[in-house]
Structure formats: C-alpha cells, structure tokens
Amino acid sequence: MLELIVISTLNGVLFGMLLFLMASGLTVIFSMLGVLNFAHASFYMLGAFFGFQISRWFGFWPALLIAPLLAGAIGAGVERFGLRRVHRNGHVAELLFTFGLAFVIEEVAQIIWGKSPVDFRIPSLLDFSAFTIFSTNYPAYKMFMLLVSIAIFVGLLIVLKKTRIGLIVQAALTHPHMVGHLGHNVGRIFMLVFGVGTALAAVAGVIAGPALVTQSNMAGLLGPILFVVVVVGGLGSLPGAFVASLLIGLVQTFAVSMNGSLSGAFGPLSPAYASTWLADIWGVTVAQIAPIVPYVLLVLILIFRPMGLLGTRDT
Amino acid sequence: MSEFASTVAPPLPATTEKLKFYLIWVVAAVALLLLPNIFSSGGSLTTFSLIGISIVFSLSYNILLGQTGMLSFGHAVYYGLGGFLVIHAINIIGADKLPIPLPVVPLIGGLTGLLFAALLGWVSTQRSGTAFAMISLGVAELIASSALILRTFFGGEAGVSANRTKLLKLFGWNFGPQIQIYYLVAAWTLIAVIAMYALTRTPLGRMCNAVRDNPERVQFVGYNPHVVRYLAFCFSGFFAGIAGALAAINFEIANSAYLGAVQSGTVLFATYIGGIGFFIGPIVGAIFVTFLSLGLSDLTPVWQLYFGLIFIVVVLFAPGGITGLLMMHRPLLKAGTLTKVLPSYLIALVPTLAMITGLVLAIETIVHYTVNPGDDSHIKAFGVNFDAASPYIWAMSVILLIGGYLAARKTWTWVGHAWDSATSATREKGIAA
Numbered sequence: 079m080l081e082l083i084v085i086s087t088l089n090g091v092l093f094g095m096l097l098f099l100m101a102s103g104l105t106v107i108f109s110m111l112g113v114l115n116f117a118h119a120s121f122y123m124l125g126a127f128f129g130f131q132i133s134r135w136f137g138f139w140p141a142l143l144i145a146p147l148l149a150g151a152i153g154a155g156v157e158r159f160g161l162r163r164v165h166r167n168g169h170v171a172e173l174l175f176t177f178g179l180a181f182v183i184e185e186v187a188q189i190i191w192g193k194s195p196v197d198f199r200i201p202s203l204l205d206f207s208a209f210t211i212f213s214t215n216y217p218a219y220k221m222f223m224l225l226v227s228i229a230i231f232v233g234l235l236i237v238l239k240k241t242r243i244g245l246i247v248q249a250a251l252t253h254p255h256m257v258g259h260l261g262h263n264v265g266r267i268f269m270l271v272f273g274v275g276t277a278l279a280a281v282a283g284v285i286a287g288p289a290l291v292t293q294s295n296m297a298g299l300l301g302p303i304l305f306v307v308v309v310v311g312g313l314g315s316l317p318g319a320f321v322a323s324l325l326i327g328l329v330q331t332f333a334v335s336m337n338g339s340l341s342g343a344f345g346p347l348s349p350a351y352a353s354t355w356l357a358d359i360w361g362v363t364v365a366q367i368a369p370i371v372p373y374v375l376l377v378l379i380l381i382f383r384p385m386g387l388l389g390t391r392d393t
Numbered sequence: 394m395s396e397f398a399s400t401v402a403p404p405l406p407a408t409t410e411k412l413k414f415y416l417i418w419v420v421a422a423v424a425l426l427l428l429p430n431i432f433s434s435g436g437s438l439t440t441f442s443l444i445g446i447s448i449v450f451s452l453s454y455n456i457l458l459g460q461t462g463m464l465s466f467g468h469a470v471y472y473g474l475g476g477f478l479v480i481h482a483i484n485i486i487g488a489d490k491l492p493i494p495l496p497v498v499p500l501i502g503g504l505t506g507l508l509f510a511a512l513l514g515w516v517s518t519q520r521s522g523t524a525f526a527m528i529s530l531g532v533a534e535l536i537a538s539s540a541l542i543l544r545t546f547f548g549g550e551a552g553v554s555a556n557r558t559k560l561l562k563l564f565g566w567n568f569g570p571q572i573q574i575y576y577l578v579a580a581w582t583l584i585a586v587i588a589m590y591a592l593t594r595t596p597l598g599r600m601c602n603a604v605r606d607n608p609e610r611v612q613f614v615g616y617n618p619h620v621v622r623y624l625a626f627c628f629s630g631f632f633a634g635i636a637g638a639l640a641a642i643n644f645e646i647a648n649s650a651y652l653g654a655v656q657s658g659t660v661l662f663a664t665y666i667g668g669i670g671f672f673i674g675p676i677v678g679a680i681f682v683t684f685l686s687l688g689l690s691d692l693t694p695v696w697q698l699y700f701g702l703i704f705i706v707v708v709l710f711a712p713g714g715i716t717g718l719l720m721m722h723r724p725l726l727k728a729g730t731l732t733k734v735l736p737s738y739l740i741a742l743v744p745t746l747a748m749i750t751g752l753v754l755a756i757e758t759i760v761h762y763t764v765n766p767g768d769d770s771h772i773k774a775f776g777v778n779f780d781a782a783s784p785y786i787w788a789m790s791v792i793l794l795i796g797g798y799l800a801a802r803k804t805w806t807w808v809g810h811a812w813d814s815a816t817s818a819t820r821e822k823g824i825a826a
Contacts, residue, residue, distance in 0.1 A: 182701040
C-alpha cells in the first residue's frame with residue numbers, strides 16, 4: 079500500500095508537471111490574447127514528432143533543443159499570419175481558427191508519420207533505473223522528466239518575476255489594454271508569448287514522447303484534459319493552472335492504480351437491480367473510470383465555484 | 394398615440410409578401426416530393442437522406458452559434474443520445490408490439506435531446522463565450538467516455554442495432570426500402586426546418602439575438618441572459634435529438650461515434666462553412682459538406698486535410714461563410730453595379746486557381762512519398778494522372794504555388810478596389826450596402 083502511494087505520488091506529480099508545462103503557456107496566451115488556443119496540444123504533439131525525427135538524425139540531446147525551437151517558430155508564425163488576421167472577426171473566429179488548425183495539424187502528422195505509434199526510444203544514457211523503492215524499479219528517465227519540468231518551472235518563475243519582459247507579461251495578465259496604452263509593442267509581445275508558449279508545449283512533447291506513446295492522436299487525447307486544467311484552475315490564473323495541473327495529475331494517477339468497485343466494496347449486499355443494465359455501474363472499477371475523473375471534476379467545479387479554483391476574472 | 398405606435402412597430406407585411414413567403418415552403422415541399430422521381434437510384438436517395446439529417450443537425454447547432462452566440466464543441470452529445478434512445482425504443486416497441494408507428498419515433502429522440510439538454514444545460518449556459526465552449530467540450534468528453542464504460546446500454550465499440558421494419562405498419566409502409574426512409578426523413582426535415590424558422594420569429598428568438606449581441610443590455614431590459622441561453626440550449630438539444638433519431642433510423646444502428654468529437658466537429662464545420670449569419674446558411678453548409686465528404690473521399694485519400702484547409706480558409710477570409718459571401722452582393726445586384734466587380738473576380742480567379750493547383754500537386758506528391766513510398770509513382774488525384782517522381786511535376790507545383798500566390802495577392806487588391814468603387818456607386822443610388 080505504501081509502495082503504491084509513493085509510486086503514484088511520484089507519477090502523479092510528474093504528470094502534473096507535464097500538464098503545467100502546457101497549461102502555463104495556454105494560460106498566458108489566453109490572458110494576453112483573449113483566445114484559448116485549441117491547437118495547444120497539437121504543438122505538444124508536434125514537439126514529440128519533431129523530437130522523434132531529429133533524435134533519429136542527430137540524437138536525443140540536439141532534439142531536446144531544436145524541436146521546441148522549431149515548434150515555437152511555427153507557433154509564432156501562426157500568431158503573426160493567422161491569429162492576428164482573424165482577430166478582427168472576434169473571439170469566436172479566433173477559437174474556430176485554432177480548432178481548424180488543430181484538425182489540420184493532426185491530419186498532416188498522420189500523413190507524414192502514419193497513424194500507428196512511432197518508435198521513439200529513451201536515450202541510452204538515461205536508460206537505467208534510478209532507484210529501487212520497495213520492489214519497484216523507478217526509471218531514471220522519469221526522474222529526468224521531472225527535473226526538466228521543475229527546472230523550466232523555476233526558470234519561468236524567475237523570468238516572470240525578475241525580468242522586464244516578465245513584468246510586461248504579468249501586467250498584461252490583468253490589464254492587457256493598459257499595457258498597449260503604455261506604448262509597448264503589443265503585437266511583438268503577443269507573437270513572442272505565443273511562440274514561447276507553444277515551445278514549452280513542444281518541450282513537454284519531446285520529453286514525454288519516449289515515455290508515453292508518440293502517435294498522431296496524442297493531441298486529441300490530451301487536449302481536452304488541458305482545457306479542464308485551465309478551466310478548473312480558473313481561466314487566466316497561473317497559480318490556479320499550477321494547482322489544477324498537480325491536482326488532476328495526482329487524481330488521475332491514483333484512480334488508475336485503484337482496482338476497487340462498488341460490487342467489490344458492497345459485494346454481499348448486492349441488490350437485485352445489479353444484474354440489470356445497472357450492472358455496468360455496479361461492476362466498474364475505479365481504474366476504468368479514471369479517464370472521466372477530470373471531466374467530473376470540471377462539472378463539480380462549475381457547479382460550486384464557476385470561476386475556477388483560483389480564478390478572479392468572470393470571463 | 395397611434396402615430397407613435399405606427400412609427401415604432403414595423404409595418405405589417407403586404408399580402409403579396411406573405412404569399413411569397415408561404416410559396417417558398419410549398420415549393421420546398423413539392424421539390425422534396427418530386428426529387429426521388431428525378432434521381433431515383435439507391436445511392437442518391439441515401440445521399441438525400443444524409444443531407445436531410447445533416448440539415449436538421451446543422452440548423453439545431455445554429456440556434457446556439459448563430460442565433461445565441463454560443464460556440465459549442467459538444468453538440469453531438471444530444472444527437473447521439475437521441476439516436477441511442479431511439480434504437481432502444483425501436484427494439485422495445487418491436488418486442489412488445491406497442492401500437493407506435495415509425496414516423497412518430499423521431500419525437501422520442503427529440504424529447505431525449507431536450508431532457509439531456511435541460512439537465513446539462515443549466516450549468517453550462519451560466520457563461521457564454523470561451524468558458525461555454527470549454528464546458529461543452531468537457532461535458533462532451535464526459536458523456537463520450539461514459540458511453541464506453543456503460544457497455545450494456547451503449548453496446549461498447551460495436552454499438553446497438555435495431556430492425557426498423559418490425560414496427561406497426563402505416564398505410565402498408567414497413568420502412569424497409571430506402572425510398573420510404575427518404576420520405577420519412579424529408580417530412581421530418583421540412584417540419585423541423587419550419588419549426589426552427591418559426592422559432593427565430595418568436596420573442597424568444599429575438600431575445601436570443603439580443604443576448605448574442607449585448608447580454609448586459611438584455612439584463613437592463615429585465616431579462617436574464619442565462620435563462621434565455623438555457624432555453625435556446627434546450628430547443629437546440631431537442632432538434633439535435635431529432636436529427637440523431639433520423640440518423641439512427643436511417644442506419645438502424647447507434648454507436649459511440651455518434652456522440653464523439655468528430656461528429657461535433659463536423660456539424661461545426663458544416664454550419665460555419667455554410668454561414669451562421671443567415672437562416673439558410675446551415676442548410677447550404679449541410680448540403681455542401683455532405684457532398685464534399687462523399688465526393689472528396691473518392692478523389693483523394695487525404696480528403697480530411699483538404700476539408701480542414703477549406704474550413705481555415707473560410708474562417709480567415711470569409712467569416713460569413715458561403716451565404717455571407719453571396720448575400721454581400723445583394724445590394725450590388727439591386728443597384729446594378731455588380732458588373733463593376735465581376736471582371737476583377739474573373740482576373741483574380743486565374744492565379745488563385747493556379748495557386749490551388751500547385752498546392753494540391755505538392756500535397757499529393759508528398760502524400761505519395763510519405764503514405765505509400767515504393768508504390769508506382771504514377772498516381773491519380775482528382776481524376777488526373779501524373780507522375781509524382783518527375784522533377785517537372787515538382788517544378789510545376791512550386792512555380793504554380795509561388796507564382797500563383799504572388800499574382801493572386803496583386804489581383805485580390807484589385808478586387809478590393811473594384812469592390813470599394815462598386816459599393817460607393819451603390820450608396821450613391823440610395824441603396825444601403
């Protein structure tokens with residue numbers, strides 16, 4: 079039991095940090111541009127595929143650097159030539175543009191890399207077990223993932239709190255118009271933030287690619303959970319996104335590792351209707367409902383705290 | 394007082410206007426009746442049925458997006474649940490020999506959609522805009538994932554099937570042949586379209602528009618925008634359920650794809666490409682997208698990519714959709730200034746088409762090398778044979794793409810100038826443009 083708790087906590091924090099790598103970019107982009115980037119998870123996928131391709135040509139370490147830069151450049155281009163153009167048609171049009179973009183990126187990835195998972199391997203340098211806890215070997219690569227995401231988190235924090243550009247970004251989180259009035263080149267800041275945000279998502283993709291499955295549907299699987307994170311945390315709130323990322327990472331990891339069900343808990347009391355079509359609800363295990371846990375959380379949050387955990391804006 | 398009322402209230406429509414209005418619906422009904430006599434093959438009847446279902450679904454979606462300004466990424470939930478309930482209803486009615494004929498069954502789907510929209514809608518419609526879009530996505534994922542867990546009711550991956558011919562016969566129709574299903578779908582489509590049009594003319598329909606345009610002002614007038622959005626959501630769920638029921642009857646099966654993100658995305662594409670600003674827009678979009686998905690899939694293996702590209706082009710360059718583009722020209726047509734723009738359109742068309750050809754050539758060549766490398770390089774796309782390995786083709790596609798782009802940019806600015814002069818000429822003639 080203790081073993082399960084320790085391992086699940088590690089895995090949950092790891093998944094949560096990965097989610098936060100993406101959710102942070104999404105939140106900052108939403109706060110500044112007012113558009114929720116539907117294609118954000120697609121950049122995570124692009125990062126994974128670029129990482130796979132580059133690591134096949136030059137090795138993993140160059141890929142860790144080049145793939146995010148490439149994805150970030152594409153992201154900046156999308157902002158400059160797509161979003162900025164569609165901005166005058168309103169927020170719905172912007173959201174629809176990113177929705178169409180997510181669709182096209184998935185199709186393109188499918189054309190180039192196929193529908194089945196690609197063989198993206200853990201670099202041999204990190205292919206050993208870091209430590210043995212109870213009887214489980216914990217892979218070093220997962221510790222590496224954790225370290226990278228924590229390092230980026232700390233770096234992001236320093237940039238946001240200590241640098242000039244960080245100050246502007248912070249100001250734009252709460253008063254986007256005022257920043258423009260003060261004479262900053264809002265267009266260039268937007269492009270930069272969009273590029274950095276998508277690059278962060280791509281970093282998450284490169285480091286998650288070898289550990290999880292790199293496949294053309296990975297954006298579609300992760301995208302909705304990402305939106306749950308930003309809505310649960312509160313649209314536009316960075317600390318909220320952090321808390322929600324960890325919460326969802328932990329909740330989902332723990333749910334997956336649990337095998338209990340109603341019939342297991344109340345077996346001897348089995349009511350008569352448990353053999354009808356309610357048998358599904360009676361017999362389903364916690365692990366089986368793990369995929370819907372984030373969405374249940376979303377609905378609960380919306381009922382009891384519509385602005386999200388730490389949200390202040392009622393947008 | 395009467396003078397005041399007459400200036401505020403719109404004038405009552407003249408009798409000829411009214412007649413014209415009713416004539417449209419009569420013509421539509423006669424056209425639907427006669428259509429199978431002109432195109433009587435099984436394939437075209439299936440296509441017409443699909444289009445009818447798609448029209449009802451897209452129009453129900455436009456109650457949300459076009460009328461009330463709520464962008465939903467999970468509209469297929471109500472469509473799918475309507476379909477599932479109808480399949481189960483057909484099975485129960487058939488097994489218990491209940492005296493319910495098939496033409497009434499879509500109503501069950503509609504009521505299912507209404508029920509679930511009423512249940513889920515109150516929470517989701519609290520806010521509009523981005524928050525609503527995200528919530529609709531979350532709710533859709535919740536329902537779609539639950540459908541895979543509740544296997545007894547939703548039938549898991551395979552779905553649930555039913556036999557529609559076992560129900561009470563009406564006038565000797567057992568609804569086995571496609572032609573009878575066509576008439577069933579056509580009748581329900583006509584009823585649903587008329588009902589949804591009528592909805593836009595009611596005070597509720599007008600308040601929906603007001604909530605879309607200025608929710609704050611609506612509150613000052615004394616309405617609760619949340620309630621208005623909720624009612625619109627319920628109506629939308631009702632008609633989506635009818636569409637799902639018609640689809641379930643047409644295919645005699647309901648599976649988890651009915652509820653999924655792809656279905657939600659397709660209705661969004663169809664509605665937006667058709668145009669959300671006019672009532673007829675989603676109808677045009679449903680017809681266009683159904684033909685496109687049936688036609689393109691024969692012509693090229695990567696038709697979904699083209700589909701997505703078309704959507705992005707519409708979002709970027711024609712936010713009003715197809716109908717929005719056409720309706721823009723109505724004042725020009727009235728003033729007779731349309732001839733000023735038409736030549737520039739023709740000029741712009743040439744490089745634009747060249748650019749598109751270059752793009753298609755490039756995409757198909759890349760597809761040849763990535764999807765089926767090692768195959769014969771003489772490939773066929775859009776009915777044209779070419780050699781994907783030949784450098785001439787590569788050069789041609791690059792020249793067409795870049796040259797076409799540069800020329801198109803130039804010619805479209807001419808179109809802009811021609812458009813400006815045409816609209817100002819229209820305004821001088823006293824017609825609002």
